[in-house]
Amino acid sequence: MIFGTGIIKGMLVTLKAFLASYFKGPHEGGIFTVEYPEKRLAEKERFRNFPFLLYDQTPENLRCVACDICAKECPPKCIYIVRDFDKEGRPLKRPAIFDIDFTVCMNCGICEEACPFDAIFMDHEFEIAGPDRQNKMLYHRDDLLKSNEYFNKIRPTDAGAIDARRREAEEKKKAAAAQAVKAKTTQPQPEPPKT
């Protein structure tokens, strides 16, 4: 073969690609990068970036019960939780402090996997750059709160499945409670022991 044929053939490939970038669609060899801030690609449903805390209806009604499981499972230990107490000092089923350090979190999704109360989920938000560490990158409880509607919007399949499961569990619970009440009323009260 004549010296240089390989180079010329290679040049033809680049020429083809150059022309394709003008005349072909994105999946036939044309350009398929998008001009980001103006145009965006569709988000994948499973895309995960940084967790958020879920609440039903109102922000007071958050699902997290401060059980500390996610904080223990988190590989880099970036979750910090302090349980809330009422005025008499009894522990409440909600966190007073729930901090996640974004500079440490590695978006692994293990907190979501481990939470037994469907309270923490991975978000689609990714434009979270901030000017300083202490104020912008440390997320407190109120910064993390997001509604169930939002969750349904970004991840309809997962949210739908979880909602259905929760509804079912609730109905079961109600039915069980009703049955227990019924059983209580129909069952003859045990007689007090005679003295």
Place this chain on the structure above:
Amino acid sequence: MMEKMFEVQDPVNHDTQTLQVNIGPQHPSTHGVFRMNVVLDGETVVSLKPVMGYLHRNHEQIAENISYTASMPYTDRLDYFNSMSNNFAWALAVEKLANLDVPERAQYIRVIMAELTRLVNHVSVIGFLLNDLGAFFTPVLYAFREREKILDIFEEVSGARMMCNFLRFGGIKRDLPAGTLERIKEVIQNFPKFLDEFETLLTKNEILCMRCQNVGVLPAELAVNASITGPMLRASGVNYDVRKADKYSIYDRFDFKIPLGQTGDVYDRYYCRVLEMRESLKILQQALRDIPVTGEIISKKMAPFVKAPRNFKPPVGEAYGRVEAPKGELGFYVVSDGTPQPWRYHVRAPSLINLTILEDLCIGHKVADAIVILGSIDIVLGEVDH
């Protein structure tokens, strides 16, 4: 007078000195924060000492202080091009330790993901090799175009493009979403066309041949003695592939060949990778044909620990799980003492071990060739400095 000025002198008579040069750690051609301490005689390499550790982050110590599952996302960060096969090796090690079986569908999904990873790795490493050769960015961007399509699949499946964290002990994290298999098929169908084009661009290119042939020759014996694995070993003509030697997972069901090189130079390493991609495509086609439509994705024994990874305590013992990662044999050695954390955790990182041979390959070559040889070894510093 003139004659005297141009008198030819014997070069040996010049009182020349060797020159010590540091290439890196912030040099773009070292593929990360890696330093080569090179002694040069003119332009010829006399000695070369790799200096590593700039990216050391205590990977093994961290893993010994967290639960087994919590190590999974950290293994993604070893060789960040191939998170799926890193997950695979770690999962295999723990499965051996705890004696877990993996359901059929999960096995197939694992193999599909691991082979897609191989495509991603090889195609981009060839691109980077050409970058090192001075063919700036045309091949690497063609490669990244294809890589992008596969990363889209990873994102769809696992939620992240590179840090997949997708495999679990005894199975996988979640089943594939609807339609993914079709998309994988589509990518695989178009891939050979791209490879042909890529080869037209590169394989017979005279400049590439001149720069790569007979450069950095690694004799088979030296390769074996230095425990080199992966495409680098096979380019030297040694037939050793963990997929064939160990037959882990379900690799014994597929029909594929192991491409071997002859001289063990940079060109063979390049071409071995191209051929390996073609074999990977064969495996993928077979896997996509045979994958069960539905089925379990995690073993029954492991299912209760998905929600509570810290309760998972494998029995006392030790295990070594290994896979043929795109860069070579990736192995995890783990010792359990019955607690939720491993007592000892060790990574056999192919990049690190393949890199140890660098000096032998480079001596006697020019500096520019040393860069190409480094590129052909295919290192990722995340794995070298774990």
